[in-house]
Amino acid sequence: MIKVVDVSHHYGVRPVLCHINLEIPDGGLVVVMGPNGVGKSTLLGIIAGLLAPAKGYVEINGLRRRSSEAKELEIRKQVAFLSDHPWLPEFMTVREWLLANGQLYDVDQDQLLEHIGRLLDLFQLSDKGDSPIRTCSNGQKKKAAICGALVTEARVLVLDEPFTGGLDSSAILALRRVLKHLAARGEATIVMASQVPEIVEELAGKIAILSGTRVVAYDTMEGLRNQTGCKGALPEVFEKIANPQTLEQIEKYFNRSRS
């Protein structure tokens, strides 16, 4: 279980996150949504351990982040993070890098080699597997980064915008299926940020909507519909919660152009 307890954060004077409380059960798949610059990546970074919040704390499977060396290392073994801007070592081949990543998490060697083979096939990277990362396109690098998170077999996956960055449709489909499978079988607890409503609607067990530094809604898709009284698709529900004036502004825009 992931517990985000009263987390507040600011980089300078402007607050980014205020009193965020979230509980994500084991095997849950939670998607964090929100307008640009609202603090989604900061929240994921805090959960992943990339930064310490100014206030509050994060607990993962009962262990508090950064409370002691042993606990922090124990948490790190359980958490894999996919940054929205990862840096992959260009001189290594994709396979070498995935191996190194899996080895960091003490994945059994034989299992690791076999898993890498399957991942490379799944994301159509087999022909690039033994080429240096520098020869990969941006989309292929993104695929490699996704494989890097999956190959760790971590119990908690924190994924920042996994569906962006030039992924082709087959990779998007593959990732969707993998995440769905992991969550359905309770093999991983997944927290991710995404702005793609169709994917979020299909995958998310719960959706956390951030707006103006706070979590303004945290519920299942059905719960959000009930909360807003809107029976439409996610974009509409999302706009009603996160940005209620958007629909009015759209109306205004067209009314003016008609007049």
Place this chain on the structure above:
Amino acid sequence: MKRAIPFHSNAVWPPLPLLIVFAVAYGLIEAGIWLINIVSPGARSILVDMPELAGIRIVILASAAAVYAFFRLWRFHPACNPAYCAWLEMSPWTANKPLPVGPVHVVWQDAVVVGALAALAYWHAQANPTVPLIAFGMTYLCGLNLLLALTRRWTSCLVLGFLWPMLLLPGAKGWPGFVVITAIIVVLWHGLRASLRAFPQGFFQTSSNPMGKRPSSLLQMQLDVRIPVLSSASFDTSSKAIGWPYLVLSPKGEVSSVSIRTSFFLGVLMGWWTYCLCVVAEEAVPPGLILFLGVVLAGIRLLVYCKNVATPFNIWGRFATGRLIVPGFDRVFVTPLGVIVLAALGAALMRRMGDESQAAAGAGMVSLLWFVLLAGGPTLRNWLLTGQHRYGAPRLLSTKQPLREL
């Protein structure tokens, strides 16, 4: 009764290219003298007595001896040759057996080579025959010392760290110097044996296999063969090899901390070096230098600790929230400030002392500063794992090749 077979290897002899380079370098002088003698007969007797010419000859001979000592270590020590090391690891070799390629320790062939150079120095170059011997000995001993550091024989390195500066002391002339040299040789010999006995697990400590495991399966052996970067000693998950943020969030926590005991011994070692330098230079440590050292050391510690991390929020954020002190982050400043204060107090105290006790006092202060600097909390590991900071992408990496925002 089974008699031990004395080790013999022709590989120990200097290789032909080295001999050719030496012969050409040394022969050029002789050829020059011969040519000059042809042009102006009788010049040879004048040239041979020139001290400059003897100087050039002895430099060539000393260089040859030093290069030969370097060759002996570089060619035969497994730590200098990853391929040899990897092969040895897979072989049934143990430290009780001779190294298959050739011995690292000094053998009779070395005596022949160095003896020949000494003889050449004495009879032909008209120079001190001990110079090639000293050049060979010092290069060999210093090189072996470096190899002990490479193979992480820290205790031996520490003892050697105390012994080497003793040679600089005025009292180390004659017999005491001989005793110190003997002690250095004994420690080096013991360290070499210990490092070979620890082979392969404790050889580099970050073992040749990235996770410190022996090949456990056919697949793993295939991996070792097909992907040498993962099985060679050069693979290092503590380097930037793994990328960002994978390294900073690594569950391995590669950064190790300096223990109190190590801090103590390193502190004493630094003090000892300072003392020896003061005695050799016949100068006391100026109090201002102690303060300067304190500031520099504090700055270096801060740089090391904050190299890849940043404060969770900037100074304006501190003012805006009224949290001028963030204990979780600001604890990184405690030890550097302590070192600076200690250095200032020490410098003030030293000014009040007499000149005669300043060398010892300066050495003591240097010891203390290093000890506080290394032992003062938080440890680097503790700081990186539990500090209230945020990890930033190293500049080099972030500018070199980030995934472009799309």
